[in-house]
Amino acid sequence: MRTVRFILYALCASALVGIGALVFMLKSHPTVEFPQPLQQKSANGLRTLFLGTSSMAWTDGQTTWLVDGFFSRQPLSKVALTRLNVDNSQVRAVAAAMFKRLNMPSVLGGIVVAHSHYDHSMDAPFLAKEYGAKVVGSESTSQIAKGQDLPSTQIEVLQGGGQVKFGEFEVRLIQSAHAPTGFTGGFNTKPVFLPAHALQFKEGISYSFVVSHPGLGPGPFALIQPSAGFVEGQNKGFSVKHVFLGMGGLGKLSYAYIENYWREMVLVPGATHVYLIHWDDFTQPLMKQGEPLALKPMPKLLDDFPRSLELLKMFSERDGVSLHVLNSWEMVYF
Known part of the structure; x- marks a missing residue:
């Protein structure tokens, strides 16, 4: 006994x-040593504000639109053990600070959603209702919007890709791929009602976004790759100066994969400036008691950001491309 x-x-x-x-x-x-914040300003007013994960607010001084807009950022304990809901007060607080930093009125022209995982899609319908926007994305994303009772007039499905205009901005959606992690695949075929478990938010289709604006001349000037995945050849036929490169899960992938990702997303479109996004732990808040917070990398158990950053630094030096790790609330001017 x-x-x-x-x-x-x-x-x-x-x-x-x-x-x-x-x-x-x-x-x-x-730990991450951040470079000095980007300071240059542009005469045309074109700028984007980074808000963690792949959330970015874009404006030209006339129209403001969002990529994703995931501001709830629930703690890990909630993600793992409970069903998730939009944190209304936190989302409103982040949005208010966002509009203030952009020096723009509290109106959104649209929201493009990278794919339908909760850390990209969950807050978008709430933001659309609050600020008059249209949610643009896949059929899976539309089911999340329907689950939050967003009117059909504020939902646009571009299943295989397409183009959408927000003021003078033109955003092209290109069908791409999610990073090859254990959380990919699946489609939302019915409305996703909140609260819902994180795994109920199926990926659907993953997109890259190609951004154009007449203020910067003909043709696109920026490529946004929210997830660290790619489809070979997806970026042939156009060139951009700026790439916003998703890093989530990249540090656990092979050297060959990371180099191919760099080639397809940076070298093929001929970019000269790369800004790293979606490298942060999105279970950490963007604000606390009204004050903005700096980002933290994902725990090493889930990702290896120091490794992927070191490799991308090596590639950028080899290829003569500038590389910048974006911190939260950092502005990029064009």
């Missing part, structure tokens, strides 16, 4: 140690 008790105690102790180690690893973030 004593032997059985000893074994049970030992098993319990081992389990507690294992759980403690797992919690520690999930709360341990690698």
Whole structure:
């Protein structure tokens, strides 16, 4: 009997140690040295504000539109153990700070959604209702919007890709791919009602966004790749100066994959400036008590941002491309 008790105690102790180690690893973030913030301003007013993950607010001083707009950023305990809902007060607070930094009225011309995972799509319908926007994306994303009772007049499905205009901005959606992680695939075929578990938000279709504006001449000037995936040849036939490059999960992938990703997303379109996005731990908030917070990388258990950053630095130096890690609330001018 004593032997059985000893074994049970030992098993319990081992389990507690294992759980403690797992919690520690999930709360341990690698350190990142950020470069000096970008300071240059443009005469034409074209700019974008980075807001963590692949959320970005774009404006030309006349029209403001969003990529994703994921501001709730629930803590890991909620993501893992509960069903998720939009954090209305947090989303409103981040949006208010966003419009203030952009020096723009609280109106959105549109929201393009990269794919239908919760960290891209969940807050978009709420933002659309609050600020008069249209949600643009896949059929899977439309099911999330329907689950939040967004009117059909504010939903536009571009399943295989297409173009949409927000004021003088033209945004082309190109069918792309998610990073090859364990969370890819699946479609939302029915409305996703909140609250919902994170895994109920199926990927649907992943897009790249190609941005044009007459203020910067004919042709596109920027490519946004929210996820660290690609379809070979997807960027042939156009060139851009700026690439916003998603990093989520990249550090756990092979050297060959990372180099091919760099080639397809940076070298093929001929970019000279690369800004890293979606590298951060999106279970950490953007604001606390009304004050903006800096971003933290994903825990090393889930990603290896220092490794992927080191490789991209090597590629950028080799190819003569400038590389910048965007922190939250950082503005890029064109």
